Amino acid sequence: MKKTFKALKFSSIFLLVMALFIACDKDFNSIESDVLGKDNANFNTDSLNLQILAYNKKLNSLQINGLSSNLFGVFNDPAFxxxxxxxxxxxxxxxxxxxxxxxxxxxxxxxxxxxxxxQVGTEEGTTNIKYSIExxxxxxxxxxxxxxxxxxxxxxxxxxxxxxxxxxxxxxxxxxxxxxxxxxxxxxxxxxxxxxxxxxxxxxxxxxxxxxxKAIILKSTEGEEEVVDRQVPALRVHLxxxxxxxxxxxxxxxxxxxxxxxxxxxxxxxxxxxxxxxxxxxxxxxxxxxxxxxxxxxxxxxxxxxxxxxxxxxxxxxxxxxxxxxxxSIALTNGNKTTGDERLYLKGAEGSMAVVDLFGGEMVECEDESGVITMRTPLDCFKKTYRELDENGEYLPKVNGDFPLKRLINEAHLLIYEDENADNGGDPDFHKFDRLYAYDIKNNIPTIDYSLDPTGSQNTNSNPLNSKIFSLGQRITDNNGISKYKIRITEHLNNILLKDSTNTKLGLLLSTNVNLTNNFKILDSGDEVTETPAAAILTPRGTTLYGNHQNVPENRKMKLEIFFTEPNF
Structure with missing residues (x-):
């Protein structure tokens, strides 16, 4: 399977970071070329779309103390x-x-x-700093x-x-x-x-x-000289x-x-x-x-x-x-954990999130290497498809703590489409700077792909739009006005295959700052979602996504795409 890479303009430092990231990646990455020739290659590559389940989770009674910053004011979301x-x-x-x-x-x-x-530059003809709070x-x-x-x-x-x-x-x-x-x-x-x-x-x-x-400008007098003190934008009032x-x-x-x-x-x-x-x-x-x-x-x-x-x-x-x-203006409710939901409503400030069950849903037909079909859970079928099996069809024992694999995952991601019919208030750029944040709801931590992403920042307020762009892809809109997101979960799936981890569910929410990873408790949650990241609390915004329900058109359904290498020796 050919992968086409488009040339991107990056600084040399960024290219170096990307090279280091790829070089340190534990996955086997393969790109088809004519060097070996098709008949001489000793591996096969392919992609596979697997069954997932995505449903809404209404957020009630979120912890609201201990936040790193605080929202103040009134926000009207055109859809919510x-x-x-x-x-x-x-x-x-x-x-x-x-x-x-x-x-x-x-x-x-x-x-x-x-x-x-x-800081966004200086005032014309001066060295005075200009600021923006946009x-x-x-x-x-x-x-x-x-x-x-x-x-x-x-x-x-x-x-x-x-x-x-x-x-x-x-x-x-x-x-x-x-x-x-x-x-x-x-x-x-x-x-x-x-x-x-x-x-x-x-x-x-x-x-x-x-x-x-605008900068706060304070003037005072020292002797006969006027002193001007310029401070960052602020709410500054006299009491x-x-x-x-x-x-x-x-x-x-x-x-x-x-x-x-x-x-x-x-x-x-x-x-x-x-x-x-x-x-x-x-x-x-x-x-x-x-x-x-x-x-x-x-x-x-x-x-x-x-x-x-x-x-x-x-x-x-x-x-x-x-x-x-x-x-x-719309009712936010808990979704259907059996069939999934057609629309996923992500809304901050005690709103709603989505739960993505990577191997949820009903039993599936699972075909083994001999062509025998059995009914299995999606998770068991996934493991049987990627792990090495013995002559009885059982998993080979672990080697150095890992299960041996017969298929090596090169790349895995969730492909998620935005609902183009959702109200944007007449502003086509309303969702331009939206990001999606995914986390492991079993352990209430970021995904391992997020943690390995070198594009993050230790400063939680530093350029969040361009942080974690490998693991949490930025919103992309095509020429037809269709917008989508990619969430990388390569290492997350490898952990399930190699370590037999059970964290198969991800929380999905809207964020305007994906650098905020601290989790806050939910009072009397009642299900597996017991905490939510600050990213969900500290944004008033919302967005609507397509789920993977059977009523969603095939070209808009949320998908789990896996690209793998299968040795043929």
Whole structure:
């Protein structure tokens, strides 16, 4: 079987990486050529499409604390409907038992929360850096942003556990208010909101919240010279001075400011509430790990008649969680584990994923080398087809821990088609940057093909579109507008054949950052999917794929394709 390779333009370094990856591959890779000639070759190559089963898994009650970043805002997916994400977070002083000096007076209180941005050049005619937040911004309509004091205490440990386990919080996205589950109770944060600290919405002044990719420019004066400080794009607002004087400055000497536990019991955190405006909005990521509230104040100096400038900061360490409210236009349900589903709905932020059972379904006719046909499970037929057998048709014993093989897998991948009839809101590029992420649901880890893929990045926010492109192929659209994905599972299948591993099911979900591999628990899952990667939680987007149900047209069905080498000596 001939394989045709199209020339691609890569840098020399990338070509070297690819060469090393291929050279280190344990598979036997063969390309037909005229060097030996057909009659002189001592191996045969072919491809084989095997039966698989793919069905929907509705995601409920996902762990929403401990995330690496947090979604905030309102996103309208044209195919699925609206998702609203709010944030509840603790704050912690950078220093304890402060001495604010004599006669402290607050000059300003500033809240700063950076966005995830990247440098995109410099401003024309200057050396000033230009930034973009397009990769982490969904939608371009304003939202209503209100910040409240949160009066619900977010625990560090689960009181119901016997071993001081961490307290986890889970989404409750089917509710109409911002709420969460702690394993036994429903927490409605609307019932625990305190005084309003900031309101970023004014109908009269048309002051709405819409993130900007512009640098933050701060100007100050040192002597007679003006100093300009340029900072990365961020949500940066001034808070009420009198309020923070009461809750912080006036508490000097109080035990509330003496340590972390006391402070978090006294000031239990902030509630960032998002609401749509006229049914529309935007959604972005808050980088709370770099966020702070800074109180700038002056106090009496040791020099009579003079004042000294100082500041006191609070960071956003501690428990932080996202809440989601879903108002979907389609019903997401668990699929049919026996026949599979025609359409697979992948939706983030407590939405839906797909389970791909590589050898699921009914018994199949399995033909051995002698032409004898027996009814076997798809998995057993797969093993019988690829492993060496003895004269009784049983597997040969392991050699150095591996079963001997009579067929060597060169390449194996899932071929998955996008539903071209799904609503994209009139934007043909709506799904342009979508990626699919696959993981081993038995062990809740990435596939071995993912782990061996050299195109990844240790920086989880570094160019996710071009990460793991060998194992998680990028979306490809042909001249007819048909889009498809390829998920490489060569080593995953080799593990099943050689090691007799039982991880035959893969989780499939939509991701805007395939570098996010940490898994988070599902509360009372009820089936084999017990955890889901952060990649599924930290995206509001969705897509619709074709499954492998009998009603799906043959040229759109999900397929498992295996290319193998079979020695003929």
């Amino acid at each position: 409907g609206q998702t609203t994400a709010s944030i509840i977070t603790q704050i912690t002083p950078n220093t304890f038992s402060p001495n604010f000096g004599d006669n402290p007076e607050i000059d300003s209180v500033v809240l700063s929360i950076p966005y995830y941005s990247k 990769d982490s911004l969904y939608g371009n309509s304003p939202v209503k942003l209100t910040i409240y004091r949160n009066n619900y205490f977010l625990r560090d440990f689960n009181p119901s556990s016997e071993f001081n386990e961490t307290q986890n919080y889970f989404s409750n996205a089917s509710a109409s208010t911002n709420s969460a589950l702690d394993g036994t109770n429903v927490i409605n944060f609307e019932d625990h909101k305190g005084e309003m600290i900031y309101d970023y919405y004014d109908d009269n002044e048309q002051k709405h919240y819409l993130p900007s990719g 009420d001075k009198d309020y923070w004087k009461t809750v912080i400055i006036d508490k000097e000497g109080d035990p509330a400011l003496s340590n972390t536990n006391n402070f978090r019991d006294y000031f239990r955190g902030l509630y960032f509430k998002a609401e749509p405006i006229n049914g529309a909005g935007n959604m972005t990521f808050f980088n709370l790990s770099s966020a702070n509230i800074t109180i700038y104040y002056s106090k009496d100096s040791t020099v009579d008649g003079q004042r000294t400038q100082s500041n006191y900061s609070l960071n956003f360490t501690g428990n932080t969680l996202n809440t989601f409210i879903n108002d979907y």
